[in-house]
Amino acid sequence: MHRSPEMVKVFIYPATSLILSDMVARFGHTPLSSATAIRERIQTAGLESPPLQITPEEPKKGLKWAAVEVPAGVRGRMSLYGPMIEACEAAIIINDADLAFGCMGCARTNELIKFLVHQKDIPRLELNYPKNEEDGVKFVAAIKRFLTGLGGSK
Amino acid sequence: MVESFDITPADLALRGYEISKGAMIKETCFGLVINGKEEEVDRIVAALRKIDPDHIFVKDRGFPPGDARRCRANLGGARPGYNGLEFEMSILPYVSHGLEVLDKKDIKDIPPPEDPLEHPLLDIYKLKKLIDAQES
Numbered sequence: 001m002h003r004s005p006e007m008v009k010v011f012i013y014p015a016t017s018l019i020l021s022d023m024v025a026r027f028g029h030t031p032l033s034s035a036t037a038i039r040e041r042i043q044t045a046g047l048e049s050p051p052l053q054i055t056p057e058e059p060k061k062g063l064k065w066a067a068v069e070v071p072a073g074v075r076g077r078m079s080l081y082g083p084m085i086e087a088c089e090a091a092i093i094i095n096d097a098d099l100a101f102g103c104m105g106c107a108r109t110n111e112l113i114k115f116l117v118h119q120k121d122i123p124r125l126e127l128n129y130p131k132n133e134e135d136g137v138k139f140v141a142a143i144k145r146f147l148t149g150l151g152g153s154k
Numbered sequence: 155m156v157e158s159f160d161i162t163p164a165d166l167a168l169r170g171y172e173i174s175k176g177a178m179i180k181e182t183c184f185g186l187v188i189n190g191k192e193e194e195v196d197r198i199v200a201a202l203r204k205i206d207p208d209h210i211f212v213k214d215r216g217f218p219p220g221d222a223r224r225c226r227a228n229l230g231g232a233r234p235g236y237n238g239l240e241f242e243m244s245i246l247p248y249v250s251h252g253l254e255v256l257d258k259k260d261i262k263d264i265p266p267p268e269d270p271l272e273h274p275l276l277d278i279y280k281l282k283k284l285i286d287a288q289e290s
Binding site for chain 1: 211252259266270
């Protein structure tokens with residue numbers, strides 16, 4: 001997405017969420033999602049580590065956010081998410097996102113992502129997925145209010 | 155992603171090709187994938203969104219259209235990441251409804267949703283409602 005200076009970088013959790021990604025862009029800001037981090041790697045020309053271009057360097061980069069005894073899977077994932085958490089200026093977190101559950105690497109990375117976002121002193125919106133139409137209205141209104149409050153939105 | 159009663163991904167793909175200046179547009183199982191220069195993709199997305207703004211949803215994607223590492227045609231079965239998408243597709247009607255209501259209603263009149271980090275005690279009226287529901 002093309003970025004103008006007044007747009008705020010909003011980290012979304014789950015980082016693959018279609019709904020959050022759409023809402024953030026719709027209300028005039030830049031979503032930081034896993035697609036952006038993945039695209040940087042897989043669409044960069046080179047055959048260093050096909051097919052996904054995740055190299056042994058990634059777990060080393062992950063050391064910035066997770067200790068050396070933490071499994072390489074967590075550190076490798078953090079090399080994708082860590083820079084986004086550092087770059088974000090706001091965050092939206094959906095707490096009952098069972099879809100983000102995966103292997104222990106994913107589960108522990110998810111816990112670490114939430115922890116790091118909570119540690120950061122930035123505006124944060126905590127939500128659950130809507131379960132009916134009434135919830136849907138509150139959900140969208142809460143996101144719109146939050147994003148409009150960040151300033152610079154359409 | 156298209157969850158509309160009035161428009162199909164095929165209609166959108168045709169419209170996309172009409173206005174596209176070099177971007178690649180592919181109709182997929184659930185919507186469209188548009189691949190091209192950033193400004194061009196943004197322009198096409200903005201134009202397509204206008205057709206049914208409350209029912210067309212857009213997200214970034216890491217993999218290009220038809221990429222052998224992700225495309226279902228090559229892998230067989232649900233593609234990686236589809237489970238998440240499938241779950242959110244079941245939520246999209248509620249979000250679409252929310253967007254429609256927000257167009258008509260003042261946002262100040264809409265109460266905030268429950269805070270997921272709060273664990274309040276069971277409200278007495280909610281308890282009564284539960285008891286009544288059990289008895290009836």
